[in-house]
Amino acid sequence: MLDCIYHSSSKSVFLRTPAKLNLYLNISGKRKDGYHNICSIIERIALFDDLRLVLNNTKKVRLFCNIKELNNPSNLAFRACELFRRSYKITEGVDIFLNKNIPPGAGLGGASSNCAGVLLGLSKLFKLELSLNQLYRLGEKLGSDVNFFLRGISFALALGRGEKIYPLEGGFKINHLLILPNFSSSTAKVYKAYNLNLTTSIDNAKLIIYSLKKKDKAFLEKLIFNALTKPFLKVYPEGREIFEIISRREDYSFSLTGSGSAVFLLYKQKLGGKIYKSLKKLGVKFLQVSTF
Numbered sequence: 001m002l003d004c005i006y007h008s009s010s011k012s013v014f015l016r017t018p019a020k021l022n023l024y025l026n027i028s029g030k031r032k033d034g035y036h037n038i039c040s041i042i043e044r045i046a047l048f049d050d051l052r053l054v055l056n057n058t059k060k061v062r063l064f065c066n067i068k069e070l071n072n073p074s075n076l077a078f079r080a081c082e083l084f085r086r087s088y089k090i091t092e093g094v095d096i097f098l099n100k101n102i103p104p105g106a107g108l109g110g111a112s113s114n115c116a117g118v119l120l121g122l123s124k125l126f127k128l129e130l131s132l133n134q135l136y137r138l139g140e141k142l143g144s145d146v147n148f149f150l151r152g153i154s155f156a157l158a159l160g161r162g163e164k165i166y167p168l169e170g171g172f173k174i175n176h177l178l179i180l181p182n183f184s185s186s187t188a189k190v191y192k193a194y195n196l197n198l199t200t201s202i203d204n205a206k207l208i209i210y211s212l213k214k215k216d217k218a219f220l221e222k223l224i225f226n227a228l229t230k231p232f233l234k235v236y237p238e239g240r241e242i243f244e245i246i247s248r249r250e251d252y253s254f255s256l257t258g259s260g261s262a263v264f265l266l267y268k269q270k271l272g273g274k275i276y277k278s279l280k281k282l283g284v285k286f287l288q289v290s291t292f
Helices: 076-087 110-125 132-140 146-151 187-193 205-213 217-221 229-235 237-246 273-281
Strands: 005-008 012-030 036-056 061-065 093-099 155-159 164-167 175-180 254-256 263-266 285-290
Touching: 005 110, 012 110, 012 146, 012 205, 036 110, 036 146, 036 205, 036 285, 061 076, 076 093, 076 110, 076 132, 093 110, 110 132, 110 146, 132 146, 146 155, 146 164, 155 205, 187 229, 205 217, 229 237, 229 254, 237 263, 237 273
Parallel strands: 061 093
Antiparallel strands: 005 012, 012 036, 036 093, 036 155, 155 164, 175 263, 175 285, 254 263
16 A cells, blocks of 8 residues: 555555455355455545644644544554554554545445545654554554555465455456435444355355456456355345446446445446436445556
8 A cells, every 4th residue: 555655754654545445255254353254356446535634742642534423542543542552552643634535334445544644644644554364463453454554465375264365466457336325334244144044155265266266257257256245135134236237238347345235337437328317316436446
């Protein structure tokens, strides 16, 4: 994510923290720590939150977020700052100015990206020059997707609970249309509804890696998969109509990202008139994004 640092000085640092999509997400079982073991192919996309870290003289961490509900100590950005200060015995106070453009509760990884941005920004601000492994150890304590954003790559294979990151060769710029429902999704609720024995598992990871390496767009189109789709629709039946409407076009390749609620189309940035109007009636929003 070092390519996301746009300005730094002795007292402040400014970053733009990107979102992600899960081109593939499979689950192999539940762990003793309560998390699930996953296998995922993640794509970084050009949809950004704005993050500014500024030293203050209060010896405290203060968060200022444009979404009131996120402006509290449970915010991952706040927690990341507190963990960083404890870990490296930093006494200076820090103001976190966070302007959210990535919708929360959409499966786009906004909170994890903010968290990674705070860790990288503080390392820069306090001139600690932490290694990637040192940052990873902090990231693992905060969230499953944090290490992907710390790595600063366009495509990666994520294993374990998502914290083990392996950069992927090749890849190409993919255009997407994001479909954003007017409700957010709870990751905990969706995973709780997941039943390994009742969910059809598709092992496409190696094939997707191959298609990215060979830049085979047609092959990739047939492979995207998310094992959380059924539990998501079970917890949020209002999402079922969105899937049914998109499915009217057999040439659309689409998927849920993460645990929802956002859905993305592969290679498409516009919808047919009837489908667009039908989705618009449900109150969804649309965003055109691409690989970053």
